[in-house]
Amino acid sequence: EAQVTQNPRYLITVTGKKLTVTCSQNMNHEYMSWYRQDPGLGLRQIYYSMNVEVTDKGDVPEGYKVSRKEKRNFPLILESPSPNQTSLYFCASSPTDLRYEQYFGPGTRLTVT
Amino acid sequence: GENVEQHPSTLSVQEGDSAVIKCTYSDSASNYFPWYKQELGKGPQLIIDIRSNVGEKKDQRIAVTLNKTAKHFSLHITETQPEDSAVYFCAASIAGANNLFFGTGTRLTVIP
Numbered sequence: 001e002a003q004v005t006q007n008p009r010y011l012i013t014v015t016g017k018k019l020t021v022t023c024s025q026n027m028n029h030e031y032m033s034w035y036r037q038d039p040g041l042g043l044r045q046i047y048y049s050m051n052v053e054v055t056d057k058g059d060v061p062e063g064y065k066v067s068r069k070e071k072r073n074f075p076l077i078l079e080s081p082s083p084n085q086t087s088l089y090f091c092a093s094s095p096t097d098l099r100y101e102q103y104f105g106p107g108t109r110l111t112v113t
Numbered sequence: 114g115e116n117v118e119q120h121p122s123t124l125s126v127q128e129g130d131s132a133v134i135k136c137t138y139s140d141s142a143s144n145y146f147p148w149y150k151q152e153l154g155k156g157p158q159l160i161i162d163i164r165s166n167v168g169e170k171k172d173q174r175i176a177v178t179l180n181k182t183a184k185h186f187s188l189h190i191t192e193t194q195p196e197d198s199a200v201y202f203c204a205a206s207i208a209g210a211n212n213l214f215f216g217t218g219t220r221l222t223v224i225p
Contacts, residue, residue, distance in 0.1 A: 004156075031211070042119070042202060042217040043157070050211060058212055059114060090156050098145060098206045098213055104156030 002027045004105035006091050012111045013081060021076045021108050023091030031094045032074040033058070033102065034066065036087040043090065049074055050097065081112045115140045117205050119216025126193050127224050134219045136203035137185040145206040146186050148177060150199045151218075157202060161188070193223045 004025045013019055025032065033048040035058075045058030049068040063085055065077040074093075078085060088109050092102040116139040126132050138146075144165035149157035163170045163177045163186065170177050174193075179186040190197055203216040 033213070035215075040122075040217060043204075043215040045212055045214075048211055056211070059214070092156075098211055101147070101159040101162070102213070104149075104158065106154075106156055 002103070004091055004093055004103050006089075006105040006108050008108060009106065010109050012113065014113055015082055016080050019078050019081060019110075021078075021089060021091075021110070023074045023076065023105060024072050025074075025091075025093040025103070026072065027093060027095075027103065028071065029093035029103075030071070030096050031098070031100075031102075032068065033092045034064070034074070034076050035090045035092065036060065036085075037090060037107075038087050046076070046089075078110075081110075083112050086110060086112045114212065115143055115205050115207055115214040117203060117214050117216045119203050119219060121219060122217065123220045123222075125222045125224060128193060128195060130193055132188075132190045132193055132197070132221055132223075134188045134201055134203070134221070135185060136187070136205075136216050137183075138205040138214075139184070140205075140207055141181075141184065142207045143205040146177070146179060147204050147206075147213075148188050149202045149204065149215075151202065152199045160201075190221075193221075195223050195225050197221060198223045 034046040035043040047066040049055045091105040094100045147162035151157040176189040
């Protein structure tokens, strides 16, 4: 089944404790992206990647890191999480770029206390 | 960057009635406008999209219209059904860029 998977689905952590949210797609897509969803703000793009070893900032990249060492994986790293990063995070992928449909993962709900 | 505004934030309609959600964008270079539906506990899913060389697009009960001059686009759902209840997001992408800017969402409730 073609899909985007994220792990974990739920995570509660404390301020300053490094964490990684994994994202994997099995559709051989080149483009991958991370979004955060907050009430009243919609979805905002954090980082995106056009292909392996190619990443770029989205609208709200501060406090996040990403890497794209393999085509299928695009982990989101929070090196020192803060409470304002409490949010619902989505990973998405599309075949080549934004001219095509993005397929979203199921989301990761992160709480930073 | 692009600024996408979406209205209304909530919308309730009777089953069988039509629903209209409107979005405006700020950057005239935007040329791709997708609409996503998000059901409870799931990620958004594309339901229809339109590109700037087209004024209207239909897919069964769903249609999207685009007015480039006024920089606004709308989603129209006819003959609404309870399963249409969800949060709907509009988005815009600027030509040549790879960022997608979303509206703030509309929670649609279809009352049986």
